[in-house]
Amino acid sequence: MFKKRIWKPLLISLAWITCFGGLVVLMSFINQKKDEVVCKDVKIYIPGNQYFIDRDEVDNILQVNSHALIGRRMADINIHELENKLKSNPFIEFAKVYTDMDGIINVEISQRQPILRVMNRFDQDFYVDQHGLKIPLSGNFTARVIVANGYIDEAFANHVDSLHTPMAAELFKTADYIRKDSLWDAQIAQIYVNKDHEIELIPRVGNNRILLGNADSLDSKFHNLLVFYKKALPLVGWDAYKVINIKYANQVVGVRNENKKTDSLKAKTAANDSTKAIRDTSIIKKN
Helix, strand or coil, X not given: CHHHHHHHHHHHHHHHHHHHHHHHHHHHHHHHHHHHCECCEEEEECCCCCCCCCHHHHHHHHCCCCCCCCCCEHHHCCXXXXXXXXXXXXXXXXXXXXXXXXXXXXXXEEECCEEEEEECCCCCEEEEECCCEEECCCCXXXXXXXXXEECCCCCCCCCCEECCCHHHHHHHXXXXXXXXXXXXXXXXXXXXXXXXXXXXXXXXXXXXXEEEECCCCHHHHHHHHHHHHHHCHHHHCCCCEEEEECCCCCCCEEEECCCCCCCCEEEECCCCCCCCEEEECCCCCCC
């Protein structure tokens, strides 16, 4: 009985030692075979439908066409260096490079997604991506995103950078809100910052300007604007007002065009109702 108790743990230990030794031998064999593997091809995956960077440009970065990789031993290729080269490109958000035993280098790339194009008052032109980072324009592709211009002080140093001014942050917040709503994404064509550093929206339908003010309470402001569109404009026409002011939390003020009678229309928020009711007022607003 005593001998059985001794042999059992010894046999278990021996089995573990044998397995470990076999694993070491197997790994050594794999590493030896890997050292002998030669790069046969480079496969590049770029998902998405925006092509700031294409296969040819990735080939140039990795020097594929100059045969800097194909034909070389895998052991002599620095995968981390290749990843760092790709990540240094301003249009690449994420890059992963890995190899397989067949001599294939696989490259996976995720591009930055612009949501706003900014033209500042210094005549600089740049994109802002979905994370609020500034990126340069591309010679390969022009993104169809909303454009912001006017009195914008946000400078650009021609490299990936964060936003530094409060106004740039407001523009990013506004553009991000608009793009996530299919109605406003289709209706709002441009963002403009006026000399008072207030945000104005230029719609695709109508010859008016929408005075947003700032990016606070966007849900409330755009809800009020939607009610104004549905209840007020059908009565007076889309071009009746030259300015639709939604910068106040509980009202919409419409200023008529100069060639029409000047007045204003306010849309007030019903205190305990999710539906906004538009009411005529007697306030006169001069142009």
